[in-house]
Amino acid sequence: MVYRYAPRRDDSDLASGRVLRSAPGTPGFPVRLASEIFQRATALRNSEGPVTLWDPCCGSGYLLTVLGLLHPERFHTIVATDVDEHALSLARANLALLTPQGLQERRQTLDELATAYGKPTHHEAVQAADRLLRQVGAIPAPAVRIGQADAFSPHQLTTSLQQVLPDLVITDVPYGQLTHWNTVTAPYAPSIPNLARSLATVVPPTTVVAITCRARRVPLEGLPTVSSFKVGHRSVVFLRAGDLPDHGTAGETV
Numbered sequence: 001m002v003y004r005y006a007p008r009r010d011d012s013d014l015a016s017g018r019v020l021r022s023a024p025g026t027p028g029f030p031v032r033l034a035s036e037i038f039q040r041a042t043a044l045r046n047s048e049g050p051v052t053l054w055d056p057c058c059g060s061g062y063l064l065t066v067l068g069l070l071h072p073e074r075f076h077t078i079v080a081t082d083v084d085e086h087a088l089s090l091a092r093a094n095l096a097l098l099t100p101q102g103l104q105e106r107r108q109t110l111d112e113l114a115t116a117y118g119k120p121t122h123h124e125a126v127q128a129a130d131r132l133l134r135q136v137g138a139i140p141a142p143a144v145r146i147g148q149a150d151a152f153s154p155h156q157l158t159t160s161l162q163q164v165l166p167d168l169v170i171t172d173v174p175y176g177q178l179t180h181w182n183t184v185t186a187p188y189a190p191s192i193p194n195l196a197r198s199l200a201t202v203v204p205p206t207t208v209v210a211i212t213c214r215a216r217r218v219p220l221e222g223l224p225t226v227s228s229f230k231v232g233h234r235s236v237v238f239l240r241a242g243d244l245p246d247h248g249t250a251g252e253t254v
């Protein structure tokens with residue numbers, strides 16, 4: 001069975017463009033699949049307690065925000081980096097929804113839109129914001145770090161992480177229709193195997209890295225993997241940073 005952890009449920013409150021913001025060129029991500037990847041990754045870590053999660057190609061921050069809202073008690077810190085400044089401004093707005101204050105402000109905006117235009121979609125969005133507010137309730141919000149970094153540059157990644165040590169990395173890579181690799185001077189040429197290599201240089205050996213893309217399988221050129229699965233048009237692979245040959249070599253690749 002593909003879904004071991006994430007039950008089927010109504011995730012419409014988390015739909016991209018409803019309470020969470022969207023923009024052209026910043027694709028969302030299937031909510032149930034995000035939850036399944038996160039729970040499989042935490043199971044691979046074999047340790048309880050809140051984790052630090054990093055998405056190095058975070059786009060609008062949709063995937064991270066959805067996980068933060070679905071599993072509010074499971075995060076200590078959430079780190080969002082991307083090469084694209086425009087995407088990061090959206091990520092900043094979406095990740096602000098992990099705090100009651102941010103959600104309340106968004107609710108206020110949606111309420112003003114509902115009053116001004118009277119559209120059913122705005123009223124539904126206000127109700128969705130109310131339900132999300134009840135969900136995050138009194139749970140302390142995670143710390144959020146957001147920074148610009150080219151995922152193929154260990155130097156930029158190290159600078160953006162600011163000594164935060166991710167337990168988990170989950171990232172949905174560009175697949176060529178809406179988003180593309182964008183890199184200029186990084187030491188690693190853009191490819192999925194090189195993304196894994198680059199990330200492995202800057203995270204602890206125990207960090208579980210989950211990479212997902214729209215393909216029959218995630219191409220990794222023989223890099224050691226822990227497990228993988230496929231749902232519809234998407235494939236997911238899990239790696240452990242310490243298993244990769246480039247682990248711990250950030251100083252050599254800056």
Ligand SMILES: C[S@@+](CC[C@H](N)C(=O)[O-])C[C@H]1O[C@@H](n2cnc3c(N)ncnc32)[C@H](O)[C@@H]1O
Nearest residue numbers: 057058059060061062063083084150151181182
């Ligand atoms: C499929 S989108 C990610 C969507 C994201 N998961 C979300 O929830 O919004 C891929 C992202 O990779 C980013 N990207 C492309 N080249 C990059 C690079 N060299 N380093 C970091 N991010 C990069 C793009 O800017 C884009 O935001």
